[in-house]
Amino acid sequence: MTDITSPSPPLSQQPQQPAAAPALGIGASLAKAGYQLGGMLAPALAGRIAADAFGRSRSKGGRTLFRMPLGAQTFEIAGNDDVRHGYLWKNHGPTVLLVHGWGSDSSSMIGFVKPLLALGFQVASFDAPAHGESAGNKTTMTRFVKAVGAAIKSLDNVQVIVGHSLGSIASVAAIAHADARHAEAVKRLVLIAAPVSLSTVLERWSTNQHQQLPPAVIGKIYERLQVQNGVPVSHWDISVLGAAMEVPVLVVHDEHDPVVPLSEAQRLMRSLKNVRLEQTSGLGHSRILSATPVKELITRFIGPSHLTPTSLEPSND
Template sequence: MTDITSPSPRLSQQPAAPPAPGIGALLAQAGYRLGGRLAPKLAGRIAADAFGRSRSKGGRTEFRMPLGAQTFDIAGNDDVRRGYLWKNDGPTVLLVHGWGSDSSSMIGFVKPLLALGFQVAAFDAPAHGESAGNKTTMTRFVAAVGAAIKSLGNVQVIIGHSLGSIASVAAVAKASPEHARAVQRLVLIAAPVSLSTVLERWANSHQQQLPRTVTDRIYDRLLVQNGVPVSHWDISVLGAAMDVPVLVVHDELDPVVPLTEAQRLLRSLKNVRLEQTSGLGHSRILSAAPVKELITRFVGDARLTSTKLESGND
């Protein structure tokens, strides 16, 4: 493990105190407490919808072609029908953004990857960016990543951020043997180990403070929505059999996903390396020059060749 000192000012040694809940959050907490006693199933359904919301307000982002990109079709997925492609002669690197973000958050990786000869692809996940909707599920997110892998046909590197890391590992685990074997490098940035840990932190956060009866009903509701238990979405389980080299990059004081999550990944995956940053938090880690240099070095060391798979091959 290597510490990467950020050129940005270091964060304080203790995470900042969370802001006091506003009047809306206080009213919601009171409503959930009452609902937990009188109608826990209804309260859980409302809370599950809040947990699945991918936009704080407004609708889809207006389509704007990223500089230097062209679109590519994503077949077999009703949520996401196209992505962005920066063409090159080498194998493809797929960028997968996190929950509540969009493909533009990963744009800083495009230029250095192109300089190495890679082709780079990205897309907006269901109910993110230009994709329609305001809320989604991990099942739909994973399906979109899988459809992009299948449509591109030669994805050999995947770089995921936050919940996009879970979606990436799960999509590779579910891919056809041919497409799964093609993936030679995985990079997981600020990754939670599982959706369960994310849900528990959210439910118990300063802003939510959900009663246990309501949180338990969220699990029930998400089982219906996803078709699998929340516990299914777990990198340590889905990625346990993978022997592909994995680079985990995590900030020591990430306020969204604690460093202990990265340390759990270090213990549970076969071929994994952890690089720790200081002062970059959960989102700025994507734009830090030392992080981009680290990742391009890790990917470039693979010396991958452009072995083209047939797109859509099962």
């Protein structure tokens, strides 16, 4: 059940027409042909290769050059080998944790820091495994979720989480897997451009024009990812992991998002208990993070009137 029957009118900026699909380059064409051949001759091998490609978080190169975000200090993230520290903008209020999406890093969420500090919140972020300054070029949803959970536990006073894209799945899953004290501490949850599940992401990725993987290869991807994650791909599903949550949820989604269709947000409306959907127009999948109306919408939703003060301090390195 939801607390509203329809979303608010879209928050509009300059409308954008859907871009025409780019033509496949030689490399992509060869990869597509290779997957087709692999599906006939060696689907298990092709599935392993494709699963590794799906888990890649960077197009090339390793970790990015470390730069301390302006006004931040580091805080220690204990008990996680992938991510050892994050960034903290200290303040007197409870903590908002910002969780970036796949293939991005904590800098993508930096636009939320200033308005949240102005409300009195403390703000924290980190680079997920194999993202930003964290080592590695590929990761799994399990490792992403564990990193979010470790950050929540280390900060110890997280009352709001703002997740973007696949970071939204990681955020909901981390709350679902957290101990009762840390899970119940979360009073507001914001999901921006969120897919419902990792399965829907994989299906779109494996069947788009750049891939069009044979069914035999797709089946092997699911098998490979289950081995890598320790759980089936279907486990990472907001509509299941978040179904019992009472925490108020704000879903913000652009009606023309080319990466995650609006239908995903509409599915979340049907599956979460206390959810509100706000649509934007013309902001796509990434620009939605920097739009002033979106920042204002989120700060109104998580305003401090419903939150409780805390004196708990995270560990600093």
